[in-house]
Amino acid sequence: MQKQVPYVSQWADPAFNERIAAGMDPCEDPSWTNTGFTDPDDYRFWARRICGLACFQAILGYYGIPALSNKALLARALEENAYRLREDGGVDGLIYDPFLAFVTKDFPLKGQVLRHCDVQQIESVLPEDGFLIWSVSTEIRRPEKKNIRDAGHLILIHAADRNGCRFHNPSGVAPEQADVAMSYDVLERFSSKRGMVIERR
Template identity: 35%
Template sequence: MTCRTCLAPVHTQFASPGLVEAIVEGGLDPAEDPRWADSGAASPAEYARWAGHLCGMTCLRMALGAGAPSLFALRDGALKYDAYTEDPDGVIKGLVYAPFARYVGEVHGLDAVVHPHLSSAGILDLLDEGRAVMASVHYGIRHPERPAPGRGGHLVLLTSRTADGAGVHFHNPSGTTATTRAAGLPLAVFERFFAGRGVSLPGAPATEA
């Protein structure tokens, strides 16, 4: 089967890919990102408050392919469906999978399926069916050579098996380098970070990365 999602655009949840490492590991205030407006945010403050929570919207943007709405336009749509919520004290919570799947289906016409209990074998089956998988992993997956600090809390977009069939290719919205933004790992390594849940989407139209 021809892989379409492996050719999907590679996006980061921060507007300047070259600043991702400084933001997520160096403590740089996202408001200092000179390209913040490219995200569709209304202000540097809104961008700084939200960008770190938008790994799921970045995955959706990649899955939608060329011509996808801006990151914050997708966030606005997800908010209308309560796929993100805010506590009275301003704490942002989400992505909430079920309302996200409704949003994706009703607004973007994609058959999104929630997988609350997803095995590694199940991921491979979905990829073989030509679906992409938004998988819940620990953000530490960008350093696979280190012990996994935990499982879950971050979303990456799995696009295909690796050439040997024994691993997975994925796009990481918080990848700090080109090779961690479009990465491939043996399944046994991926499993150390994987929380066993996610959302599958139809493969995106092929496009130039």
């Protein structure tokens, strides 16, 4: 049976995903302050970088675990070095090992980092009542177009069989936003063969 997993956008309101992805200021979404951010520039900087936290918020929602705001969750992730600010103004992250150490310490969860994992292995590594946070390119939101990257973004895989998987894309646009069904052949184009397994402890 397919899991009923809440969809969480990395921006405030998923109805704005397409416009923000096309270049709209994310602060034009009036609900952006509901994320816990109070400074517009802080929100603009981080909202396009917290795809992994959006995936994690959906996991918390599925398990009924009380969630933090995006800002509060980000603050904890920064404290635990799951994101690292660079001198050039960029960010390294989401860094899997410290992130899993953080979430398994703060929440009743367990997990595993996957490296060099082919997409055809997803069915076997996805727990029945668990998830994969999987590394892909943002270009996966338009799978009909040719892509040039295979990393830099995270999606939440919540179901899989021998033919393909289903996932939520926190920056996705309809019809490639929530409960997206994709064959492994297509997913492979966008995948970097790494991610994290997360499940209830």
